[in-house]
Amino acid sequence: MNRATPGSAQLEWLLAGMLHYGTSLASAVIGLGLGLALIDSRFSVPKLAILRDMRIVSIGIALFILLPVVRVIVMFIVYLRQRDYRLAAIALLVLTIILLGFTVGLAGSRHGDPPTSPARLGAETVPSQTMRAISPESNSFLTAPPHTFDRQESFSRQS
Amino acid sequence: MDSGFAFWLFAVSLGASALGGMLGMAGGLFIVPILAIFGHVDIHVAIAASTVSVIACSCSSAAPFLRGRLTNIRLAITLETATTLGALSGVFLFGLIPVSYLFFLFAAILLLSAQQMMSRRGDPPGASTVADTERWTAVLRLDSSYPERALGRDIAYRVQRLPMGMMLMFGAGLISALLGIGSGVLKIPAMDTALRLPIKVSSATSNFMICVTAAGSAGAYFMRGDIVTPVAGPVALGSVVGAVLGARILMRASNASVRLLFVVVLVSFAVQMLLQAFGIRLLRGSL
Numbered sequence A: 001m002n003r004a005t006p007g008s009a010q011l012e013w014l015l016a017g018m019l020h021y022g023t024s025l026a027s028a029v030i031g032l033g034l035g036l037a038l039i040d041s042r043f044s045v046p047k048l049a050i051l052r053d054m055r056i057v058s059i060g061i062a063l064f065i066l067l068p069v070v071r072v073i074v075m076f077i078v079y080l081r082q083r084d085y086r087l088a089a090i091a092l093l094v095l096t097i098i099l100l101g102f103t104v105g106l107a108g109s110r111h112g113d114p115p116t117s118p119a120r121l122g123a124e125t126v127p128s129q130t131m132r133a134i135s136p137e138s139n140s141f142l143t144a145p146p147h148t149f150d151r152q153e154s155f156s157r158q159s
Numbered sequence B: 001m002d003s004g005f006a007f008w009l010f011a012v013s014l015g016a017s018a019l020g021g022m023l024g025m026a027g028g029l030f031i032v033p034i035l036a037i038f039g040h041v042d043i044h045v046a047i048a049a050s051t052v053s054v055i056a057c058s059c060s061s062a063a064p065f066l067r068g069r070l071t072n073i074r075l076a077i078t079l080e081t082a083t084t085l086g087a088l089s090g091v092f093l094f095g096l097i098p099v100s101y102l103f104f105l106f107a108a109i110l111l112l113s114a115q116q117m118m119s120r121r122g123d124p125p126g127a128s129t130v131a132d133t134e135r136w137t138a139v140l141r142l143d144s145s146y147p148e149r150a151l152g153r154d155i156a157y158r159v160q161r162l163p164m165g166m167m168l169m170f171g172a173g174l175i176s177a178l179l180g181i182g183s184g185v186l187k188i189p190a191m192d193t194a195l196r197l198p199i200k201v202s203s204a205t206s207n208f209m210i211c212v213t214a215a216g217s218a219g220a221y222f223m224r225g226d227i228v229t230p231v232a233g234p235v236a237l238g239s240v241v242g243a244v245l246g247a248r249i250l251m252r253a254s255n256a257s258v259r260l261l262f263v264v265v266l267v268s269f270a271v272q273m274l275l276q277a278f279g280i281r282l283l284r285g286s287l
Helices: A008-042 A049-079 A085-107 A152-156 B003-022 B028-038 B043-067 B073-094 B099-118 B134-142 B162-179 B184-195 B200-223 B229-249 B256-286
Strands: B144-148 B153-157
Touching: A008 A049, A008 B003, A008 B043, A008 B073, A008 B229, A049 A085, A049 B043, A049 B073, A049 B200, A085 B073, A085 B134, A085 B200, A152 B229, B003 B028, B003 B043, B003 B229, B028 B043, B028 B099, B028 B229, B028 B256, B043 B073, B043 B099, B043 B162, B043 B200, B043 B229, B073 B162, B073 B200, B099 B184, B099 B200, B099 B256, B144 B200, B162 B184, B162 B200, B184 B200
Parallel strands: none
Antiparallel strands: B144 B153
């Protein structure tokens, strides 16, 4: 190691462990949610239960998306403590850009948006925005009439 | 929903990710075409779901490279400024680009990947032979070394032409966000022709960067509601399991015939995507 700082190898092990356990945790949460949804859909329990299961899956997905963010935060803190201010600044910049992405997404959020929200206009997708999830060939997601179709609800509709 | 479709998504992602992992590629390159063509999932939904699986694959496979000191994390975080900026630009374009263009672009990337797969990669010429460190590289102390098992010692290398590498990385981030792939296909030229890294270092570093790049776009898609949970959940889980399996098989099956199979699959997907691009147009015309 010619130029590596003494704490460098330590940082690599820290990140490796973090990514390893983070992946396991997020996968386990998604697996739990999907497993519960599978069981619930077998026994045709009320829709609410499956909505709850899908929420668990969403949390797992969010964990996956947050994992790299945490990785950048950890790198920022470690570089700061090593007084490597240039790299710390770079890590902070990366973090800012990612968080800017979250903000952009939130601003373009389709919750309560009219079907032709600006983010979608150029996409020239199928007429009904809510029907976009899956095309007519796979009927499972489309048994609901368009106005009641909710993305999360789709799990509750049994074939 | 019928659990059959969830199983199908899980199985397809597992297969795609395992096959991708065997040749050190991201599964996203396969997942999007399969979901869009065979699963009849809307391409935007397929891309958003694939972005999550790209994060999952990259995070789950990063640890061994890090522990083996192959990843240049200083270089990775520096290049990530460019890839995340690219991803952010991709997020802006995502909803604005017509669907048929997305199919075209995807077909082009598939063909490019097929071509890259045909030409076997080696250490780029001029790797670690340049005498003096370049200015930016020196300022950020990016030069490093990696352990080479065959020689039993560490090999020092230098990072060259950082600005050009950054520009290529911006493009890679943009494509990554737009198509929901890891876009290793664009990172490899950046790593080889611009930065001139040894192949082991560039594979490890590019894999390490993919999750942060994808997080830049996935965060936006998640907040915007583009990520459809019943699709993205099984796909993400299948990808992680597939990546773990793929890494196990890697040692045994990276021969020429597997490579050829991949090229055939990539080209056939590219043709399908092109047809889809035209098909959608024709359909639109008739509506």
